[in-house]
Amino acid sequence: MQRDQLQSAISEIRAVYAELARRPLERNCQSLTECCRFQLTGRTPHLTKGEALVAAKGVRAAGRKELPASDDGACPMLKCETGRCLIYADRPFGCRTHFCDAAGGPYPRKFVLDLIRRLEVVDQQLGGVGPRKIEAAVTAALRELR
Numbered sequence: 001m002q003r004d005q006l007q008s009a010i011s012e013i014r015a016v017y018a019e020l021a022r023r024p025l026e027r028n029c030q031s032l033t034e035c036c037r038f039q040l041t042g043r044t045p046h047l048t049k050g051e052a053l054v055a056a057k058g059v060r061a062a063g064r065k066e067l068p069a070s071d072d073g074a075c076p077m078l079k080c081e082t083g084r085c086l087i088y089a090d091r092p093f094g095c096r097t098h099f100c101d102a103a104g105g106p107y108p109r110k111f112v113l114d115l116i117r118r119l120e121v122v123d124q125q126l127g128g129v130g131p132r133k134i135e136a137a138v139t140a141a142l143r144e145l146r
């Protein structure tokens with residue numbers, strides 16, 4: 001992947017996240033982190049390639065070259081000691097839109113459909129294969145950033 005292509009993809013993904021943040025939709029996340037414990041929810045976030053590259057950048061910015069090991073079924077980026085996300089500023093789209101019922105529930109798809117389309121366009125431009133499970137997607141992205 002060319003450096004320019006990478007930069008442009010990362011900029012577009014961050015622009016999508018910024019646009020999402022500008023859309024007022026009330027949710028009341030209490031940081032229960034249940035949604036980061038996939039073994040409890042039975043749901044695992046899936047990331048497009050651009051999202052995975054941004055998440056991988058976050059992992060690198062946290063001083064890691066690889067994903068932390070996770071053997072309890074939780075997201076590898078959930079810090080056990082603090083219950084916080086290692087890459088919060090770079091967390092994927094699904095982590096920004098999929099709230100638990102206690103917090104008000106997931107964003108309606110129609111509310112974010114245009115943003116999902118933009119993520120898909122970046123995925124195609126990067127030669128992605130569509131959304132992949134978070135761990136595989138970020139591991140592959142970390143390899144690409146080397």
Ligand code: SF4
Nearest residue numbers: 036075077078085095
């Ligand atoms: S990336 Fe962060 S917010 Fe998303 S599931 Fe993992 S720990 Fe939770």
